[in-house]
Amino acid sequence: MMQRDADRPLLVAEGLSKWYGKQLGCRDVSFALYPGEVIAVVGESGSGKSTLLQLLSSQLESSSGRVLYRMRDGVTRDLAALGEAERRFLLRTDWGYVHQDPTCGLRMTVSAGANVGERLMALGWRHYGQLRSTAGDWLGRVEIDEARIDDTPSTYSGGMRQRLQIARNLVTQPRLVFMDEPTGGLDVSVQARLLDLLRGLVAELSLAAVIVTHDLAVARLLSHRTMVMKNGVVVESGLTDQVLEDPREAYTQLLVSSVLPP
């Protein structure tokens, strides 16, 4: 019998560990992410959540354990066994990676339109008119005035840069997006707008996402499931509303009780 696409995991982490010499990055992390599912990884700085994100997105080699990914052809592969070209293809098309600092994810000296179009060109798009109209379309979807398409992101505000980075990532219709503190350096009002935009896009495109954040409000608004990390280890995980409203572990109770009510 054919299994439904949604019933097969997209990304599987098995016993992932990372040591930096004697220093622990993260230890024995296992979970499965299904299509359209958003998982938040929460914890303080130094908890290992960014290490985990880099391991998952094969930007860092694990000390032990492995990451499996179901490719577009339906075959599940061990990411460590992929060739360089295959890995680059994943990063450029099937995945998105939204950095906390948009200057890490954008090319600051080329136009906004070219920033969005670049990933399409990597897919073989060559027609200038199509590239430009698709880029303009995506600027609109992330609420950037199309009139700014020829400006470089260095002339953009922090919130606009972050929205541009999101457009650049989503234009190739990735199935999986990694986000590292996507609302990190932004003012509160700008954060709210970005979160709201992300929430709409994630639902509309049925994106799967792994979102690393120290902000529980981000987890609550965007994620289905939450993993809580401390000192490199996952201390608690479950449905996001469950973890936040019925936290079991001492550390999670401390995190939840440290948030001022809105």
Next chain:
Amino acid sequence: MSTVLELAAVSKTFRMHLQGGIRLPVVSGVAFDVKAGECAVLAGPSGAGKSSILKMIFGTYRCDSGSIVVRHGGDAVDVATAEPRQILELRRNALGYVSQFLRAVPRVAAIDVVAEPLVIAGVVRTEARQKAAELLSRLNIPERLWPLPPATFSGGEQQRVNIARGFVSGLPLLLLDEPTASLDAGNRAVVVDLVSEKKRSGTAVVAIVHDEDVRRAIADIVVEVARFTPMAVEGS
């Protein structure tokens, strides 16, 4: 009629690590069934664990022991032991929850807040909006408010938006936590009608209602929660 919800030997204790690890038993031995088209009202003094039971059925609170079986379309899912994604699927297809307060999302229009559960379940947006509009007008939310985000609405208006959102989809099991608390008599009557219609269409309902008239109008079974409270309250 078929049984939609079955609770057996359900218990829950909170452990407060920040208060020296004290244990707060909430309920134990909770057992009751609800059939399609039936409404069970959870009754008892505040603090007896009524909302905790609703939250365990929805999966927001974890259940320490026992089983909470929800049946729909030939499937039976035990929420007490289900994987997160099974619970998420149950919430999309079978299990609705009207909380006491609306968790307003900034910038989303009231009509889309109400339509969202249908959209998530795959209904076309225009059709979902039409159903949302019907409910908002029945609940006397003026049409000029529909395109606005409910964050700025009055408490009663927000609660009615919340009710409309909970009633918009045809899920077989509906959990209601004080749906009429901040409503006037006219709107309370609308909610009673809505519950009665749901029951007629075969929905099983579990509700917490303090208002005597509403309770009389909707309840088929009254579950006295005090008998599940681990430390019996003297004189009650």
